[in-house]
Amino acid sequence: MSLSVETLRRHRDSLIVLGSFGASLLVGAGIIALYGVNPLEAYGDMISGALGDSDALVATLARMVPIALATLSIAVAFNGGMWNIGAEGQLYVGAFAAAWIGLVLPKLPGIMLMPLGLTAGIAAAAFWAWIPGVLSLRRGLNIVVLTIMLNSLGIYLTSALVTGPYAGTNVAAGATDKIPEAMRFVHLSDFSTLNTGIFVALGAVICISLVMLRTVPGYDWRMCRMNPRFARYGGVDVAGRQLWVMLLSGAFAGLAGSLLVMGDLYRFRTGLSPGYTWTGMILAMMVAYHPLGGMAAAFVYAVMSSGALEMELMTDVPVEVVEIILGTAVLFVTAGFALSNRLANRLRED
Amino acid sequence: MASLLHAVVRMMVPLLLLAQGGTWTLQTGILNIGQEGALLLSAFFAVLGNHFFGSWIMGILFAIGVAVLYNLLFGLFCVTLRANIWVVGMTLNIMADAGAILLMKSIFGVKGGFRSDRMVPIPNAEFSFLPDWLVPWCNGYSLVVWITLLFFCLCWYVDSKTVFGMRLKAAGENEEALEAAGIRVSRLRYATLLVNSFAVGLGGAFLSTSYLFGFTQGMSAGRGWMAVGAVIFGGGSMGWMLAAVLIFSLAQAGGNQLQALGVPSYYALMLPYILVILSLVVRQWMKRKA
Numbered sequence: 001m002s003l004s005v006e007t008l009r010r011h012r013d014s015l016i017v018l019g020s021f022g023a024s025l026l027v028g029a030g031i032i033a034l035y036g037v038n039p040l041e042a043y044g045d046m047i048s049g050a051l052g053d054s055d056a057l058v059a060t061l062a063r064m065v066p067i068a069l070a071t072l073s074i075a076v077a078f079n080g081g082m083w084n085i086g087a088e089g090q091l092y093v094g095a096f097a098a099a100w101i102g103l104v105l106p107k108l109p110g111i112m113l114m115p116l117g118l119t120a121g122i123a124a125a126a127f128w129a130w131i132p133g134v135l136s137l138r139r140g141l142n143i144v145v146l147t148i149m150l151n152s153l154g155i156y157l158t159s160a161l162v163t164g165p166y167a168g169t170n171v172a173a174g175a176t177d178k179i180p181e182a183m184r185f186v187h188l189s190d191f192s193t194l195n196t197g198i199f200v201a202l203g204a205v206i207c208i209s210l211v212m213l214r215t216v217p218g219y220d221w222r223m224c225r226m227n228p229r230f231a232r233y234g235g236v237d238v239a240g241r242q243l244w245v246m247l248l249s250g251a252f253a254g255l256a257g258s259l260l261v262m263g264d265l266y267r268f269r270t271g272l273s274p275g276y277t278w279t280g281m282i283l284a285m286m287v288a289y290h291p292l293g294g295m296a297a298a299f300v301y302a303v304m305s306s307g308a309l310e311m312e313l314m315t316d317v318p319v320e321v322v323e324i325i326l327g328t329a330v331l332f333v334t335a336g337f338a339l340s341n342r343l344a345n346r347l348r349e350d
Numbered sequence: 351m352a353s354l355l356h357a358v359v360r361m362m363v364p365l366l367l368l369a370q371g372g373t374w375t376l377q378t379g380i381l382n383i384g385q386e387g388a389l390l391l392s393a394f395f396a397v398l399g400n401h402f403f404g405s406w407i408m409g410i411l412f413a414i415g416v417a418v419l420y421n422l423l424f425g426l427f428c429v430t431l432r433a434n435i436w437v438v439g440m441t442l443n444i445m446a447d448a449g450a451i452l453l454m455k456s457i458f459g460v461k462g463g464f465r466s467d468r469m470v471p472i473p474n475a476e477f478s479f480l481p482d483w484l485v486p487w488c489n490g491y492s493l494v495v496w497i498t499l500l501f502f503c504l505c506w507y508v509d510s511k512t513v514f515g516m517r518l519k520a521a522g523e524n525e526e527a528l529e530a531a532g533i534r535v536s537r538l539r540y541a542t543l544l545v546n547s548f549a550v551g552l553g554g555a556f557l558s559t560s561y562l563f564g565f566t567q568g569m570s571a572g573r574g575w576m577a578v579g580a581v582i583f584g585g586g587s588m589g590w591m592l593a594a595v596l597i598f599s600l601a602q603a604g605g606n607q608l609q610a611l612g613v614p615s616y617y618a619l620m621l622p623y624i625l626v627i628l629s630l631v632v633r634q635w636m637k638r639k640a
Contacts, residue, residue, distance in 0.1 A: 035456070083436045141634050144436065145579045149623045152572055156623075160616035196534060203547065276446050285437050318455040323448035330441045338431040 017287055018297030020332030021300075022238030035317045035346055042317065046076065046307025050089060052106030055191050056306070062194035062264075064201035065201050066256045066273070066304035070280030071294040072208055073252035078281075079212065079224030079289035080245030086132060086147025086276035087253040089154030092227050093253025096158040096262045099268035110182030117183050118200070125254025126247045149270060159270045168267065185263035196262035204255055209291040210246070221245055224330040253277060285330045288337070301326065306337035352486040357606065359392070359491065360561055361599035363498050364389065364553035368577030369584070369591050370505055371546030377586045378539045379522040379544060380428055382546060383439035385575030386447030388420045392554020394450040397565040399456070406472045409559050414551030420446070421543040429539045438482050451567055464535075465564025467479065472560040492560040494552060500594075509588055518542065522586065573625075579626045594629060601625040 008015070029039030050060045070087060077084035098121035103114065132146035159174070168177040172266070185197035212218040220241050223231040227239050256276060263269050283301055287293030309321040368385050375382045392413040397414025399405075414530040420442065451461075458464045475493050504603040520528045521538045528535055557573075558565050575600050584591030601622035608618040 078436075085440060105495070135631065139631065139634055140638075141630055142582045145575065145582055145630065146627060148575045149579070149626050153620055153623045153627075156616045156620045160614060162622075163616065164614060278447075280445055281440055285396050285441065316456065318452045320448040320455070323451060324445060327445035327448070329545035330437065334427060334433045334437055334441075335431055338427075338433045 013082040013288055013290075014293075015291065016336035016340065017333055020336055021286070021331050022330045024271045024325050024329035027328050031321055031324065032317055034056075035315060037311075037315045037317055040293045042311055042315075045311060045314075046304055050303040050306035055189070058189045058194050059192040060302045060306045061175040061198065062192040063306055064298050065194075065198050065263075066260055066276045067279055067294055067301055068205065069201055069252050069256035070276040071257070071298050072205060072280075072291060073256065073277065074210070074281045075219075075284040075289045075291055075294045076208060076252060077245055078284060079225060080221035080242055081228065081300065082133065082136075082242050082245050083144050084129060084132070084147050084246060084248065084249045085144055085281065086129065086154075087146075087151045087249065087280070088273065089151035090125040090128045090253035091156045091248045091273055091277055092120040092158045093128045094250075095123050095127075095256075095257030095261045095272055096161060096268050097124030098258035099176050099179055100166070102262075103176060104228060106180045108182070113180065113183040114262070115225065115283045117179075117262055118255070121258030121261070123256040126250040127258060129246045129250025129253070130243070130308035132245050137243055157187070158268070160269060161182045162268055164165035166268075171248045171267070174271070176267045178266045179262065183262055184266050185259070187263075195259075195263035197259040201255070201259060204252070204297060205291070205312070208252070212291050217241065217244075254292075279323070279326075282326050282330055286326060286333055297326075354603070354607075355487065356490065357603040359495055360601050361602040361625075363492075363495055363556050363561070364573050365577050365580060365595045366502060366592070367498055367549040367553040367556075368500055368574060369405065369580040369595050370588070371542075371549035372577055372581035373584055373586060373588055373591050374505070374509075374518060374542040374586075375539070375546055376581050377518040377522050377524065378535070378542050380539055380542070381435060381578070381581070382543070383435060383578055384420065384422065384424050384442040384446075385435070385550065385577050386570055386572070388417050388441035388547075388550045389554050389557065389574040390450055390568070390570040391420060391446045392417045392551045393558035393569055393612065394554075394565050396412060396551075396555035396558050397469065400469045400559050401466050402468075404468050404470060406470045406555075406559055409469075410472070410552065410555040417547040417551035417554065421547040422540075425540050426541045427521075429536050429543075446516040448566070450565075454565065454567075458627065461567075463564060463566035469559065469563070471563055472555065489632055492562055494554065494556040496615075498520055498556075505545075506588055519586065576626060579630065583630060585637070590633070594633075597629055598622060598626060 004212050014302045025043070028164045029043070032042045035205040050084055051055060051057055070091070073087045073090075075085070077087075083257040098117040101117045101120045102113065105116070108116070128150060130148055132143055135146055136143035163174055166176050167173065168175050178305065188194045188196065212221065220231060220236045223234070223236065224238050224242055224245070231238050257272070260272055265272070281303060283297040284294055287297050304322045304325070305319065308317070311317050368389060373384060388456050395416040396409040397415035400409030402408070424442060427433040428435050454464055457460060472494055474490055475496050476489050480488055491575050509518070517528065517533055517538060521535045525535050543615035557569060562569065580591050580594035580598060583635060605618045605621040608621065609615050
């Protein structure tokens with residue numbers, strides 16, 4: 001008996017997350033059934049539509065890359081107690097900076113252009129995250145309001161630049177010219193935008209996962225969220241650590257944006273992201289900011305949304321049902337943690 | 351001048367309603383960051399009720415109804431379960447955004463936006479007894495503008511002159527003392543969430559059936575967040591909140607004015623956001639000095 005309680009406790013988080021996801025799939029099944037569609041078939045079609053053959057798998061992977069990076073951007077920030085909801089703006093600023101390098105330095109060789117483009121994208125986005133980071137950590141302003149305002153500012157600013165001085169010549173309004181060939185990540189198939197940038201993304205994912213799960217700074221970040229007083233007592237410079245958290249979070253949003261420009265579209269355009277970081281936020285919160293959990297969630301989302309796109313074509317079920325299902329999962333996870341903490345407290349008191 | 355006043359008032363109404371509702375929840379210790387989603391959903395349901403019943407009153411009731419459900423859900427998590435406000439608020443915001451689109455596609459079969467001939471706009475209040483020189487200043491405002499004014503005055507009175515107003519502040523500052531005095535803090539919090547639902551519902555109905563006519567995707571356009579900004583600026587004080595609402599709506603109206611004068615639209619659109627950030631920085635600096 002004591003053994004099973006111990007195992008339960010050890011795997012509590014994963015159990016809550018998986019249980020909530022299962023429960024939200026049931027809720028989703030209920031919604032899908034309202035449209036007169038058999039939910040089991042719908043879920044089955046989602047999986048076969050997203051993973052059925054190699055073309056579908058490649059398209060799903062392509063969809064997963066920006067979502068995965070956005071999820072990590074949010075996971076890093078929220079895990080460290082920084083409520084950065086400005087990743088969307090950071091992504092836009094980073095994407096534009098990467099494209100800008102290609103537009104102003106078209107003659108450079110690829111060996112310089114590619115690192116330069118990535119660096120510019122990452123640095124610009126990190127800077128966009130640094131502003132609210134400093135204002136909240138050193139000046140005590142509310143980070144949520146700051147980041148949301150900087151979202152709008154970043155999106156409008158890049159829109160102004162791309163419809164003004166950097167408007168493309170042979171393209172519909174709101175997009176730049178294509179970046180030089182030397183700067184592009186090569187597409188891996190003809191049917192999707194999956195490109196060699198996925199290896200850069202993979203490298204970044206591995207690095208941040210190792211740091212978050214296996215190193216002292218990673219531990220400090222968690223403590224900054226869960227118990228800042230304890231962290232301070234232990235000699236951790238909480239504000240300093242959290243500023244790094246913001247920079248890293250911005251960097252990941254910037255990487256997502258840069259890869260969209262250098263790998264998927266080969267140019268910057270308005271409406272570049274259909275809200276990747278909002279989806280990423282749902283996913284990161286669903287897995288309680290665990291980086292590898294976040295990757296799994298991003299994969300699940302890519303599968304579900306690829307499948308849902310086809311479902312919308314065949315039936316009346318709108319694609320937004322995926323967001324509703326995953327949002328429900330987050331609510332269940334939140335309730336699960338709240339209730340289990342309560343239960344734990346009660347047990348301790350007894 | 352009268353037309354400028356009209357422009358500012360139109361910007362002010364949703365902001366003031368949401369900021370008032372949010373100020374009270376903040377006083378009880380709950381910063382309601384779900385406002386953006388609630389506003390959007392209310393705007394959609396106002397159109398829904400208005401379209402199906404051909405009545406703006408039903409529109410407002412539908413909007414308030416959905417805001418009540420939304421705020422009760424927020425309360426269930428943040429008050430009863432004491433879950434993290436940011437996580438719950440952001441999730442609800444994102445779900446509201448997706449939910450409005452999902453409902454629009456499912457009920458009306460359209461994407462992007464919806465309006466219909468069956469809808470009836472909220473009427474303007476016209477006072478026929480006014481002297482001529484007052485007419486351009488006082489007439490031509492939506493009924494909601496006057497309701498908002500009344501609502502705000504009522505809240506001001508309750509906030510500063512009644513026991514209930516005192517208890518709201520006590521709930522935020524010293525929960526235990528209030529509980530010891532036999533007052534259920536969670537009940538106070540739910541009460542402010544209900545008042546907030548009324549405000550948000552009215553704001554949403556104003557947005558989609560008075561200020562604009564019809565629902566478009568993302569039509570709340572950050573107004574909910576500006577209201578949260580005003581709430582934080584006020585820090586629970588209604589006077590400072592009002593000041594912030596005035597600044598932000600002036601900036602929004604001014605931004606629109608700049609566009610009309612030929613400033614590229616994206617730069618003009620940035621103005622209110624820059625002002626929000628600057629005013630928060632200045633206010634924080636003042637708080638520190640004090």
